[in-house]
Amino acid sequence: MSPMLEVRGLSVVFDGFRAVDGVDLTVREGELRFLIGPNGAGKTTLIDVITGLTRPTTGEVLFDGRDLVGLREHRIVRLGVGRTFQTSVVFEELTVEENLDLAASFRRPLWSLARRRRGTSDAVAEALETTGLKDLAGRPAGVLSHGQRQWLEIGMLLTQRPKLLLLDEPVAGMSKDERERTGELLTSVARDHTVIVIEHDMEFLRRYASQVTVLHEGRVLIEGSVDQVRDDPRVQEVYLGRRRSDAVGTGT
Numbered sequence: 001m002s003p004m005l006e007v008r009g010l011s012v013v014f015d016g017f018r019a020v021d022g023v024d025l026t027v028r029e030g031e032l033r034f035l036i037g038p039n040g041a042g043k044t045t046l047i048d049v050i051t052g053l054t055r056p057t058t059g060e061v062l063f064d065g066r067d068l069v070g071l072r073e074h075r076i077v078r079l080g081v082g083r084t085f086q087t088s089v090v091f092e093e094l095t096v097e098e099n100l101d102l103a104a105s106f107r108r109p110l111w112s113l114a115r116r117r118r119g120t121s122d123a124v125a126e127a128l129e130t131t132g133l134k135d136l137a138g139r140p141a142g143v144l145s146h147g148q149r150q151w152l153e154i155g156m157l158l159t160q161r162p163k164l165l166l167l168d169e170p171v172a173g174m175s176k177d178e179r180e181r182t183g184e185l186l187t188s189v190a191r192d193h194t195v196i197v198i199e200h201d202m203e204f205l206r207r208y209a210s211q212v213t214v215l216h217e218g219r220v221l222i223e224g225s226v227d228q229v230r231d232d233p234r235v236q237e238v239y240l241g242r243r244r245s246d247a248v249g250t251g252t
């Protein structure tokens, strides 16, 4: 399959500090790619560049063959790139359905809002179904559990019909059950989307990841299967900074 995303020679320098340093990354259509790395490795900065929040110092970000560098955030969303943030963006006083509806309208130009109501409703109904939030559609988002809120945010992205989803630590702070449901949700979303997930949780990675890219000090340290990454001594050393036997899922 053709690459959905091709990052080439990407560097981001903040006041002389190289947060991202010559990163090449290719993600094919339909992949569920995990991005890991210790604090400060450059994961969020990389996502910020892909979504137009940060402008790179050098390099290209080709999405479906088109360079995203220099495009504004909303333009990138409309081209089909959606992301979640570490902080929540749901409106607590609006219902689950209203939040989805609002998110669905964001992608479209203002003039088309009235005209394409039907399409919006379809997207909202599908998102309610996929995220398993159908029974909570009429409840205010403020009453949702932490996990349900995360699923709502993923649902909000889905209403925008993205081709590529970028998720920043989707299972952080979740219970075991919620993690499991999120893993299933991601697996199902990845059936017809390309998904990149930043995630630290090794147990989660072991269960749901196939391809993993490890970033360290702004560079790609290694890319491979969960097993390859787990067994790589460099990963053991730099990513976890622990003894090998404790590291990357070889414990427990």
Ligand SMILES: Nc1ncnc2c1ncn2[C@@H]1O[C@H](COP(=O)(O)OP(=O)(O)OP(=O)(O)O)[C@@H](O)[C@H]1O
Residues within 6 Å of the ligand: 014, 015, 017, 019, 037, 038, 039, 040, 041, 042, 043, 044, 045, 046
């Ligand atoms: N706007 C900025 N100005 C200056 N330095 C920045 C800026 N944004 C990020 N950095 C620095 O760039 C480096 C990479 O940060 P980034 O947030 O991308 O790492 P990360 O891998 O996402 O880490 P974490 O897992 O802690 O979120 C860090 O050292 C950070 O302090």
